[in-house]
Amino acid sequence: MFLSQLFQGEPILEAVAQNETRINKQLNNEFAPVNTLQRALLVWDPDSLPRFGADGDYGDETASAVTRFKQDVLVVPADELIADVGPRTVWRLDEISYGAQDHPQTPFVPKVIVKLRDESAAQIPYEDNAQEFLPPEDRTAWDMAAGAFPDLSLTLNRALPGVDPEAVRQWLSENEAAHGTPSQQLLSFYVIPLPADSSEQVASAVDALPFVEHAYVEQEVIPASVTADDPLIVGQGYLGAAPFGVDGLHTWALPFTDGSQVRFVDVEWGWQLTHEDLIDTNGVNRVGILPTGTVSTDSALVNHGTNTLGIVMATDNEKGILGLAPNVKASVAPVETPAGTDAVAAALAVVGTIPGIGAGSVVLIEQQDAQHLPIETDLFIRLAIQELTRKRITVIEPAGNGLGAGNDLDTFVAPGHLFDSGRIFDRNDTTGAFFESGAVMVAAATSQHPHQRMRFPVAQPQASNHGNRIDCYAWGENILTTASLLDPVSNQPYRTNFGGTSGAAAIVAGVAVVLQNIRRSVQGDFLAPEQLRALLSDRSHNTGPAPADDGRIGVMPNLAELEQAVRTL
Structure with missing residues (x-):
């Protein structure tokens, strides 16, 4: 049964049917109908089907479609899917607990x-x-x-x-x-x-x-990711239609959205660049390595970088998943030094000097500091970010995963040795302490709508930081993406539970690339970083969080509206 027949007349689900051919071609295996629905938040453990109504129920509009889906389309419980679907299986990584508190590098000696x-x-x-x-x-x-x-x-x-x-x-x-x-x-x-x-x-x-x-x-820097212990949820649901996701499904069907006109740089430690979904359709490496440091071989850090790249740029190659901007011109900027320490500011400075990385480029910084605060808490990094944005480069920065209930950035007061003391992240500060780096700061939220600020049920509880400095949020859990831990030889592993503000920031970075690509293709120029940030954080175009988090974590980008706005801004 074709999806277009199954879901005809169901508005929320028709977008899935419209993308059926492309998505089925991309996945290309005997479970293609199921995997197509995974793309749209619809194949879950049967007892965990998504709720579409504003009150958390299915809603009249989709109840009949969900019923038919359960009756007429193969529904595989999560554990059986993992065990039985074959070479394109989605791996469960629940037993791997690598969070921001578990930085596995050599002991940190500060300078x-x-x-x-x-x-x-x-x-x-x-x-x-x-x-x-x-x-x-x-x-x-x-x-x-x-x-x-x-x-x-x-x-x-x-x-x-x-x-x-x-x-x-x-x-x-x-x-x-x-x-x-x-x-x-x-x-x-x-x-x-x-x-x-x-x-x-x-x-x-x-x-x-x-x-x-x-x-x-110097503060140690660590990944802004968390592997949550939630039940396995299969699918790139973060690409679903608003208000559930950022609506990457919508833009895949449009021209000028593949990222081919934009440079993207991921700043972190390591990556598995030979992954089947990060090489081109001829098997050639797509990602350049900038001369900023040493590429880490630590398995957890390599996994983190591979997770990030998949969200933004996974190749349209009939395998695995598909990135938000599958043809983006991607590079990576390693921050590890030969001595095993980290040099984020130095890496950013190198990025700023490369002639081909300029107006319209998107730089994603996938770190937080060891106090679980945004990476720009460090003076040197803050100023390097500011100079990148002055070069018309859009910088995407995780807000960080604070310990316990998360950090309220409005009330954080920086020590004098890091900044002039004051509330550096509070836009409403009246003392002049607030500093505008120009970065797009991203919080993490639940995958379920209405989206709530993410709280991570890990051994050492954490939650997304929050405050009026934050521009955007995106999913901070249940993110299906490329991985490197389970099968580095065959280069085919995927994971379903990437999260934290690292995962959310990667989603927003992918959205930023798509919007800049549309702008370049239609208008011949790029938006300035402040223009793009204003679009991404515009409450009139994007999805707001649950009422309790309104004004605390920004909004989630909605590509269906933003792709129209960026053409005429």
Whole structure:
């Protein structure tokens, strides 16, 4: 039975039927009718069928279709589906508990990050052991501070060791010319490597030096993901029609939506780029690796990156799943250094200097800090993000998964060593502490409508951060995407339970790519980051959350409306 016959006259489900041919071709196996319905939130464990009515019931409009679906179309319980459907099976990963609290890298040894006053930085070459080039008065002050730590042999090294300083200066100069305002001087940042746990004392001493603007302890960065312990839900339901998903099904059927005119960069640790759904139809790698760091081989971090890429760009190749923008020009920017540490700001600085990544590009930063706060809590990262947006690059940033009930970003007060103390994420702050990085900040919500702020039932409970700084939300659970853990040899694994603000941010990044691609194809230009963010967060076009979370997690993008708005803005 064809879906178009089964669901004729059912408005919510007709969009599925309209996409039947393309979706069945993409999945191409003996369970294609079932898998087609997976794409539209309709194949679940039979006892967990989705509720479509505003009150949580099926609703009169769809009740008869759901009844016919259960009677006339093969419905396979989740466990049987996993066991029996064959080579394109969707794997259960419930037993794998890798969340933001389980960062598996080598033990983190923080550095002190130092921002020199711009006039002081301009007097010395951008080299390691920069203390050797300080003017005499500044060198005397440095020696006195360093003398308090005789066992540490303090040195002032470049914070951007892999970056061409002239390329950075050119990038920042172009930003100044374009905006008519000074750029952030990223080459004013240095680091003090420390062999022992005395970073707070060193930071305090260095922060007091007259030629230093800020000195603070580097925060560890971790994935903004959570593997929830919910029952298995099969399908790319996050692509369903609003108000349930972002309506990727709608845009797949339209021209100019494949992402082919847009550059996309994923900033994190590792990826399995040979995955069957991340290579092109000829088996050739589609993803470039930018020279920002070392690609991690840690299985959990590789899995996280593979999860992210599948949501945005999984190939239209009759296998597995389909990304929101399957033909996007994708690159990855690894943040791990050869020493096993992370250098997110340095990676962003490299991205900013690459000529082909500019207006219209979308950069996704898939980290939060170790305090489960947005990654831009770090001063260096914050300023790097701001300069990327000034280059007309849209930056997508997870809001983070806070411990317990999640962090209220409105009331978070940054320590002085990270920012000038104040409510840096509160748009309503009247003291001037709020800082606008320009990033699109994304929270996580439940997959069930009406969407509620996500609370993760993991061993160490977490919840999506919330506050008026947040622009958008998307699903933070039950996300079907590419994976690398179970079968790295055959390159065919998928997972159904990716989540957290990492998963939500990847969905919003995919939407951003689609919208920029439409704009470029129709109008010949790209939206500025602030224009695109305004669209993504516009309450009149998008899906709002449950009343209790209104104003706390933004809105969920609705491509069916946004693709029309972006053509005429």
